[in-house]
Each structure stands twice: as structure tokens, then as C-alpha cells.
Amino acid sequence: MSHNSYGHLYRVTTWGESHGPAIGCVIDGCPPGIRLDAADIQAALDFRKPGTSKFVTQRREPDTVEILSGVFEDDRTKGQVTTGTPISLLIRNVDQRSKDYADIRDKYRPGHADFTYDAKYGLRDYRGGGRSSARETAARVAAGAVAEKVLAHVAGAVIIRACLVQVGKVTIDRARFDWAETARNPFFCPDPVAAEAFEAAIEKARKAGSSLGAVIEVVAAGVPAGFGAPVYGKLDADLAAAFMSINAVKGVEIGAGMRAAELSGEENADEIRIRKKRPHFLSNNAGGILGGISTGQEIVARFAVKPTSSILTPRRTITAGGEETEITTRGRHDPCVGIRAVPVGAAMMAAVLADHALRHRAQIGDKKAMKSAR
Amino acid sequence: MSHNSYGHLYRVTTWGESHGPAIGCVIDGCPPGIRLDAADIQAALDFRKPGTSKFVTQRREPDTVEILSGVFEDDRTKGQVTTGTPISLLIRNVDQRSKDYADIRDKYRPGHADFTYDAKYGLRDYRGGGRSSARETAARVAAGAVAEKVLAHVAGAVIIRACLVQVGKVTIDRARFDWAETARNPFFCPDPVAAEAFEAAIEKARKAGSSLGAVIEVVAAGVPAGFGAPVYGKLDADLAAAFMSINAVKGVEIGAGMRAAELSGEENADEIRIRKKRPHFLSNNAGGILGGISTGQEIVARFAVKPTSSILTPRRTITAGGEETEITTRGRHDPCVGIRAVPVGAAMMAAVLADHALRHRAQIGDKKAMKSAR
Amino acid sequence: MSHNSYGHLYRVTTWGESHGPAIGCVIDGCPPGIRLDAADIQAALDFRKPGTSKFVTQRREPDTVEILSGVFEDDRTKGQVTTGTPISLLIRNVDQRSKDYADIRDKYRPGHADFTYDAKYGLRDYRGGGRSSARETAARVAAGAVAEKVLAHVAGAVIIRACLVQVGKVTIDRARFDWAETARNPFFCPDPVAAEAFEAAIEKARKAGSSLGAVIEVVAAGVPAGFGAPVYGKLDADLAAAFMSINAVKGVEIGAGMRAAELSGEENADEIRIRKKRPHFLSNNAGGILGGISTGQEIVARFAVKPTSSILTPRRTITAGGEETEITTRGRHDPCVGIRAVPVGAAMMAAVLADHALRHRAQIGDKKAMKSAR
């Protein structure tokens, strides 16, 4: 057991506080011989990096990653490759501005973990939220970049994509869903019309000193049938934990999700035909997972992120000493923290799938694993 | 790692197939000196037992539990008590009727795990769904009954209740919510008006050879502040995995859940006041968990169960040999499997909380743990 | 974490007390499609069974094993095979004679776990030692029998053998070492001359109301190079824990063992040549493990079992109430418990290797795994 680790065979341990000297992670269990450069991980971090639009926090972190172990290169390897030993990644914190947070030392910010950390530990690193800061997600994204390479190595071409399908009460129109659109707006929105509505809503919230929640959808295509295991090692159970562990997440769905409750038995159970000599499902209410095991269809998951708790509107709260007071959270905050959760969601999907790819290979073996792909 | 275990310190391993000789579980990590009789567990099993109304499967299992280890009684103990060693629970299968399932040996039932088990393992025990059967949940309920006693022993009076808040498109009216009602109808419904609507909807579905989904709500009151741990040992992450691991679950919510996406920052962040000298939250959108750690409020979780996949309406599918065909699932099936999931949800909540109570005590200690309670 | 489980991917959880209704284990992670009958496990249990000679305890347990889950047979499988789901094994206790132990309820037997169980748990099942009884090793032997099949399935022909190389101060003569001899005497002794000396020594101890310790050697031949992992997943570290967890074990050695301290650098480091186009080590001080990873040589381990603590000679001790007293342990006891530890040692070797075979396959893959075999 480890409070700050996830995965069983592709195992990631993250560490670090928002305003400590650095954050990072250790990845254990990576197969050997996989090409891995800091640049691969850096690209993923740059994609996630805050400060790239006015819709996300203005904290300016270069997020430069250093690989401290687990890779090797000489004239016989084709570039730098993993060795099978732990990969330690280090990201120094730079733009910390600790003074911004001095006034929240004694007050519990509603919606934040301030009160619960104090209740549990009797003290807390209040600078920028300490360990509870979304800054920790940089380590997730770094580990996800490595996981994608592991997945390609073990399970072949798996494509993981994520997007924003809802901001506040604005949802996308599925008829306009286009993955290519996610690169054309600062919201990772697959619907260009919704993207404009997202912008308007977020701008309005930002100006009002408020904030908005969001729903992120993560889709993995090309996952072989057979990943996952009954009964507590279910692929969807591990995905649910992975997404719920992301800051501010309050709900997780697979396939039809909460709406599955409204379907009839006939609507829900995805029928199967043969197409091109292979099983073909006529719908995907299951989200690519039946009985905790992948079907070979797209794995489809969604999670809801609550609105940023740090808002300019004054809120009633108490002090650590038990006095009633009010608080206004200044500092650099995202009006919609859900935007930044998009690459984090993709990273968690990659990590869970890499773990299950290795678990599947352990129990079933290589050839069978790959043969079961569909 | 273990595919069929959950929990870290209160650790449960379940085993058994729908039509094997028995099912059961082993519980490791239980504190010593807790009163435990088979009757305590039997009461929970009887509560869950199928065959008690026409709305659930007509399979008639006595579900008689036998405690095979981990308890002891002599003239100095006050009754039978736990010894701190593994508790092995055995429930013999009795009413198996294997012949009911002979015709589904070669066809994959849509919505079931038939296809995925074959894809993963290359074979499957198809009798009654084998390991993927909801019969496994009897072991969960048994382990949950023990967990409740552990929780009382370690954390004091925690009350865990569960109910059905939605069946198909019918939802309860929160204004009529009354826990006492859950004992007065066969649906664990807290709203007597909705209970009647549930009945009508289920009867209609049953007669139509169809089935309905449902949403279960599980609430734990009296949980001390401080249970849970950043970042991957979050209480809500463990709850999400626990609920998602239940058969047919497709979505999990904590507090405001998926709807958190629609709230504004002001609405979402629960304000805090002092009442009777203790922190008092003015709302509970957080569902009693902030930053993965309990606030001392009620822990509120919901999960959606898809409609029973076994329906009388013919559905298109394929054979194991790759031929297109149709299937009609006869046998004894629940028109709304979500009803039986209610006590299962309560059991998983109990097990997760018992585990976190022990984890909290390990890191923080006894006295502090109990002092942080509110 | 689980106090009563071992292994990571081939994971065994045992349960049961000496005088409870039954003992057993759950095996999780077994690959599917492996032929497994109760008879396979029964053969291993019969081999270990106490009561087969006057040198071991006269408790008469039939040790009939029942497979409760995880296997399946129909007309398409070749006999009964594993399904990949948990295998639950049940062995009912029959010959318990609880009255034999009534007088030791209040006294701590020196060398036994009576005092420590009370110190830890505040109570104990004192009947026959409860959970600390060597009866638990029947579950180990059963799990070892399954592990051997897993190992054959994943890693090919691995032969695991164990023998008694020392009883009290009598050691075997390595020049006479012959595995075939182990079947010809009741001591699993590979040296016929030493076997006679073992018999004389044990008889003498038995008549004197005393007991003797022993050293068991376990050898695995045919293990591929590459099993194990740096740094805490070392194959020898897992073997050390596995052997040390057996009742009464006080020392564990790999290869040269404690005597490695006396070797010079030149003597110790096994030189390598090429023989039949493959690496060939000229000696095996390493016991087949370098840097925690198997070399492809024989894995050679030894462990020391202390003399049976239950002896007829009166010993000074205290009561649970803190009074000084004396105790003479009557009942059915082995004069040399080490004899029965021989098959237990072999079983633990099998379980650890099965686990590492799966772990290796997870990280490295099937084909490479098998290619590295030597």
C-alpha cells in the first residue's frame, strides 16, 4: 500500500508540494528497451502547461523535466532507452510567489482541502495548497507520457485522446464532434460551436469573480479485448479510482455512465455482429468494458470537475482557531480548472492501460495477449 | 496485487462462481477482540437475499454462512470474538439449476461478460455467468457486515444506509426523503410515492420482457474528519473503485457528482460556520470529502446500475465460433438488478471506511484519530 | 498488504486454525487453461501428511482437499482446467482432540508463540497453537502443488526437490548425495548413511523427551535466467521471506550462505565458460542468483528449523496472569519438526518461482522470457 502510488505493475509514485523546491515521480516496472528521451515527456508537459491562455492560471512554470534514472544510451542502443529499473523524474518549481498565500494561512478556503488536511495531520503546508495543489498533476502527465510508450511497446497502436464536453451548463453537440477541433481552441473542445460558448461562459465567470465546472471525456482506441480482471481488478474500477483521484473530480462515468440507469434492457446491451470476420458491436453503451474486461471497442470514460474553489467572491468560513470569518481567494487561479484536467485525464487513462497491459501479459502471456486484440 | 481482493488493511479476498460448490471470502487485518457471530453476518445476507419479492431473481439460495476461522470463544471471552487472524467465510451454493444455462454455452449474451471472458481467458465457466455473476456480491455483503463491526470498534458510531433513488426514468422527490421508508417497500426507496412509481415501472418492464437501470445512494453518517489520504489513497478514489467494481455499475458520484460541472464556484464550495463550538458546513456538495479526506459531514455517494442484460426480448449476437445469431435469455433474472445492489453498496461503503479507519490509525494514531472526529 | 498472503501475481492467502473447523487458502492470479484436479493437490498433501512414521506427530488428519472455485470442465476442455479466477481450497480438520490442550490454556509454552500472541492480540486461540500451528503448512503445500503446475505452464520444465541435510549435529556427506535416496527413508535424506544416523539421533531425542533441529535444502533446476528483479523484488529476498515465514525457521541461506563470509574473492565468484554454446558456470556459490536475478543454474537454498518447542522435559515459564510456573508439553508432537518442513520448503520455492515467472513475463514478455532460458 502506498498513499501516493498507483498501478500495480506499471507503478507510479508521485511526490512534491506546490511551493516546495520540486515535484516529481518514480515509475517502476517499465519494460526495458523502450526509447525514452526527456523531450518525449517535455512535449506532454508543455501541452498541459498552465499559463498558455487567459483561461488558465497565470503561474508561469517552465516545467522542465529531468530524467534522473532508469535510462541508458551507448553506441549500441538506438538512442536513449529504458533499462527496466526505476525511472525518476524531477521538475523544479520556479514561479512560486509564496507571499500570495500568506493571508490564507489561518483561514480554511471553502471547497479546498485546507480544513481536512488540518483535521487529519494537525498541520499543513498551506503555500499554494501544498500537496493538494493541482501542481501535482504535472507528475501525472509526465508518467502518462511514459505510459503511452509502454502501451505502444506491449499492446501496439493504442490512441488516447481527451476533450472537454461540458463547461458549466454548456454541452457539446455530439453531431459536431471532431477530434481535430480539440487542437484549434484553448479548451480542447471537439465542437467548434461549443468552444465559442465555452469561451463566453468562462469569460463571464472570470469577470464575475466566479468559476465553472466541466466534464472531460477520455477515449482510448485500439485497446485489445481482454484487458482487466474480475472482480476487484476490473479495468473500469481502476479507471474510476484513477480519475476520481484527480483534483476536484466528483463523478466518473464509463460508457453510458449515470444515464445507464435510464436505458431499457434492449437499449443498453450492445448487440454484436460480425464485420470483416471480426466481432463488431452495434453500439457502445458499455464504454468498451464488460465484466471489468475490455471488449476491443473504444474505451470511453468521462469525469466531472467541480468549479475552481478559489474565487474572488467572498465566502463564509472559519479560522483554524475556530472563529467565523470570510475569505476571498486572490492569487493566480483558473476560472475553469477543468480545462487543465483534459491532458491529466488522458495521462491517467494511459497509466491505467499500461498497467493492465502488463497485468494481462503476466497472466495470459504475450502471444495470446496480442492475438486477442481486435 | 490481487485481482480478487480489495482494501489495504481491512483486506477482503472473494472467490467462487455462480454454479460452483460454494462462494466465500477471506478477511484479513481485522482487529482482535470484536464480538462476531455467524448470526451477525447471516442477518446482512438475509437482508440482501434474492427471492424475497417478485422484483428480484427467483433463485432460492439459503445463503447460510459458516465462519471457518479467525474467531474464538471460551469462558473468558464475552461470546465469540475475533482473534486478529484471517476470517474465512463459506456460503454453499444450493439452488443452481445448471441446465437453465446449457443453451447459452455457445452464444455471447449482449451486455454480459461472456465475450470478454472468452477473449481474455480462452474459456469460461458459462453456468450462470460463472465468476461474473452477481452471486459474488453475497461475499461482499458478508464482508461488509464484518466491516461495520470493525468500524464501530475503531471509529465509533458510524451509520451506513443505502437506498434506491432512481429506477429507469423515475426519480425520488428529495422533499419526501425518509430513511424509515426504505424498510417499508421492496425497493429500499426512501420516498413512498416514488416507491409506487418504481413498482409500476418494474412491473411494466418485467411483463415486456425488458429491464430497467437504477441509481443507488449510499450515505455514511458519523465518519470522523480525517479519513483518506492524498493523492492516490483518496477516500473518494477508493469508494469510486469499490462501487465501480460492483456488477453492472457504469457511473459513480460523490456529493454533487456529475452535476458539479453545472455549479458555479459560489454554489459549489460549501461554506463553513461554527455551530455548537464545532465546524459546521452550510451545504454538502463535497459529499463529505475534500482533497480526498473526510470532512466529518455525511459521506454521500451514488452509483448507476445498468438494466439487467438478461432479457426475454431476442437480441442479435454472435457465437463463440464467429457466427451471427440471436439470443433470448431465459432463466431467473431480476427485471431491475439495481434493487439487489442497494445492500451491496452499503457493504462496499463499510469495507472502504473500515480500511481507511485502520489506515488513518496507522499513520496518525488512536487518540488523535478519535479527537479529530466531529 | 495482507498479513496472511504472499506473492504478487501468483498470490496465496491462507487461513485457518489448528482446531477450527477447517483450514484452506485462496490462490489468485493463476493463468487459465491449466489442468488441475483435486487429486494433483491431494498427492502433494499425502506426501506431507503427518502420522506416516513414528518420527512425526501422531495426529491423524486425512487432509482431504476440496477445490471450491476457479476450475471448470465441460466436453470441450481436456479434463478440469483453471479458469483464471480465484482457486479456493478447503481442508476440513478432523482429528482435533481439543482436550489435549486444555491445561496449556494459562501457561506460555517456551519457544512457542503463546506469549507473543497474547502480547499482541490480548487473546489467543490456544487449542493446538491456533493460527501459529504447523497445521497451516498444509495450505502451503496445497498452494505449492498448484504453483508447480503454473511454473510448468509458464516456464517449462522446472524440477523442485527438497531434502534434509542436517538433524541436530549430524550432517550429510555431500559425496554420497543422491536425490533418489530421499524417497527411501522417512527423513527425505539424500545420504543413506546419514539417514541412519538421523534415525538414531531422533529416536534418542524422542526417548529423552527432547527434540532436535534440522536443516532443509531446496533445489530448483531448470529455472530460466532472468527471474527476479532489483532491488527489493530480488528473487533471493522473496525466497528468504518465504522460508523464514515457515514455522520454527531461524536462518535462511542462498548458495554458499553464511559460509560465504569465509570464502576469498577468488573462491566465491563463480567463473564462467562456454559449454555446448551456452554460458556455463564452473561453480555455484551464488546458489543460482546474482544481483537478485536467476543465472539459469540450480537455485539452491537452505533453511534451519529449530527443535520442536513442545517437549516432555519440564520447562520454567509463567502464566498469563504473571505467576512463575513450570510446563511439560504433552500431546502429539514431532521429535524433529524439520522433517515435515521438507515438502513445505519445496512448496514455498514453487510458489515464489511461479510468482516470479509471472512477474518476469509481465515486464519482459513471453518470447523473450523463454528465450533467456538456459
Add this chain to the structure above:
Amino acid sequence: MSHNSYGHLYRVTTWGESHGPAIGCVIDGCPPGIRLDAADIQAALDFRKPGTSKFVTQRREPDTVEILSGVFEDDRTKGQVTTGTPISLLIRNVDQRSKDYADIRDKYRPGHADFTYDAKYGLRDYRGGGRSSARETAARVAAGAVAEKVLAHVAGAVIIRACLVQVGKVTIDRARFDWAETARNPFFCPDPVAAEAFEAAIEKARKAGSSLGAVIEVVAAGVPAGFGAPVYGKLDADLAAAFMSINAVKGVEIGAGMRAAELSGEENADEIRIRKKRPHFLSNNAGGILGGISTGQEIVARFAVKPTSSILTPRRTITAGGEETEITTRGRHDPCVGIRAVPVGAAMMAAVLADHALRHRAQIGDKKAMKSAR
């Protein structure tokens, strides 16, 4: 599961290669509120540091440790304290001299992990042994320093000491055993006469281009009765794994160890009396552990370290390409690597005890845990 982690509740993950940019570890599960400065850890590292006498490797590493997370200080904490979140420790490698190792790239050094790493991973970081280098033990010592503080915090005054009791064929005289002597010679030898004999033997081996093995003894005094758990969570099983995981260790003993095989039942089972109103054992053949649980006596463990495999004497070996050749290992090597293993052994004892202190507190609780102390 994690190949490079140990401990369950006090969980340490180490990473890093001999000639990579750095080594380090992440410690998860530490209780909050414990005073912890880099200087505390630095002191332990300095104690272990190579290059302090001519008897150990001349590699000159400053081993400066940096705490990157998990601690906090403000004007209300009494100095810097742990927060309960992961503690990340970083030690930069400085004196790497990679060129020393260029000629061993293609040859497998007998007794080293070169061959097995290649067999497993298909490649290896051969610079200084990469991950298999004893340099990794610096991370163990750092984690051990933190563990000692955790142990003091949870279990009170536990004193852990280690010494060298054998070098080659020279053993100490128990009659002269004096812990104070260990600080007076460069061998951590508790017998001043043996210390001189150690020096002579090591000098002789060094001049001969050879090396010597050693036996380390680790003793923990003040451990409460009750730490450990049946059956696979035994305290001695975890110690055995911890010591066996240290580089070059081939044997582990608890109490009488391998010699327990030679004792009679009367000699072995430690009798108990009452002294000063508390249980008092008349001997300690058990090494302070019965049935896997601490008795309250001194925990006594020993482990054997094989002679340094890197020697100046030419040895027969093969190349990675499968050609027969010879190798002479130049570079900076210890004639007796066992000397440096002394603080490492103490560190592993501290880590295992800290873990078990937390595990005990989880299952039994705080007050009871401390009451059982003797």
C-alpha cells in the same frame, strides 16, 4: 507490487544508478509532526560514506542529501517537521569516473549481476554496475535515518545498533563484546582484539588483490512485544527479505540462526521468569521473535556478505557475445564490502521496525500497542 519498494505502511521506493546523475528515494506513509532536517539524514549518510578509510572504496562522494518534499516549517512548528505527505530525498552523484568501467562493457564480471541483467533485460547500464551497485545503499541509509525517527515517534525509545562480528575466518570473541568499541575502529567491530585481526586479514587480502566476506549483526533494543503478524507478515520474514535484498548478502539469521539446528529442545526454547513484575526470558535463542511476533527482548539478526566480486586477480569469464575470456576488475573497490554493509543493516532494521510499528498500531491501536511494551 513494486520491484524497487519495500515496506507496507512505512514505504520506501529507491531509484538511481551508480553513474547516473543522482540517486534517491521516496518515503510514503510517514506520520506528520516529526522533526526532520536534512542534517539528521546527512549524519547517517556521513557515517556510511565510502572513502573514509583505506579499507573501503576510494570513490569520493559528498553524498549531500536534499529533502525535496514532505516537510514544512513556519513560525508555529518547532523547526521543520514532516507533513504526512511523501518525503523525496535526492543525492547527486559527483565522483563517477565513468571511464574506469569502459573495459568491462563487454565482459561479465564473475560474481556480479552483469550476466543476469543482460539475461533479463537484454541490456544494462554497465557503468559502475548501474542499478546493481552498492551505491543504492545510500538511499537505504537515508530512509533508515527517517525510519528511526518514525520509530521513536510511534514506539518510543528503540535503540538499533549494528557491528561486524566476522571477517573472513576471523570471528569476534563474545566475551569481549562491547558496543562502545564499534566507534573505535574502522570496522564497526565490538571486540578490540578481533578488530586488529580484521585489519590484518583485510590488509593481506587487499595486497593479494583478493577480498573477504563478513558477517554483520544488527540488534534492536526496546522493541515492544507484539510487533509482527502471522503468517506471512511475520517480523522475521520481513527482516529476512530486507537483509537479503542488500547487495552481496547470501544468508540471514534470527537469534540462534542456522545453529538452531544443532540445539536440543531444552537448550533452544527460552525459559521465562518474572523479574521486576514483568516477563523475563532467561536466554534469547529466539532472537526476540516467536511466531513472527516480537517478544520484547532484543531483536537479534545477522547476515553474511560475500567477498567483493571485483578483485585484481584475473578470473575466467565470457563476453556478452559468447566468447571465453578473462577479466581483472580494476577501479575503486572495497577489499571487504561487508564493512559498508554495517550501517545499511541498521537502516534496514529501522525501516522494517517502523513499518511494523505502524502496522501494529493500525490493527491493535495506540494505547494497547504501547501498553504491550516491556
